[in-house]
Amino acid sequence: DTAVSQTPKYLVTQMGNDKSIKCEQNLGHDTMYWYKQDSKKFLKIMFSYNNKELIINETVPNRFSPKSPDKAHLNLHINSLELGDSAVYFCASSQWDSSYNEQFFGPGTRLTVL
């Protein structure tokens, strides 16, 4: 069973479109994250949700809106896509009250904006 899954794996779209990436974890964790890895391979955190509440919100354009319908899901909706949004997006999860910070990452979604 896949612990953290993301759909789609690849997403190619035109500038200006709106798209969503879905993430699901079956680990029973209460905290989920979105990271962005750009073309230079730097991996940066974007958002974090704990028990469906936003706890980390880095400097991300408000075109990006995470939505957590329940603890097992954290979806990322992106409005008015721009060329610079092209990247690989990783979802991750962890248990907030764990004694250590082990995050489990999904396989990534490669977004290409044309």
Next chain:
Amino acid sequence: DAKTTQPTSMDCAEGRAANLPCNHSTISGNEYVYWYRQIHSQGPQYIIHGLKNNETNEMASLIITEDRKSSTLILPHATLRDTAVYYCIVPFSSGNTGKLIFGQGTTLQVKP
């Protein structure tokens, strides 16, 4: 959060031990050191973490200096599948915010 510095790249012969160093000279007393790795085209994977004592698990060993200003990740018998980018991370210490700051990491190339 403590800043970490790592060499950009390293090579290792298959079957030999890979020793990956990390400097974290500004680490504070209650901050852990974490190691993750990212194999090409995959999500990052947790390897190991430690505070003061050396740690070992099925994947690797972590050696932390007594002053805690540096550490070394050891892969005892590197295989070709260990080729990856290895990240040394010191997360925030004020509560478990879960915020991992990934630097450039060390690209380890294991060669036959």
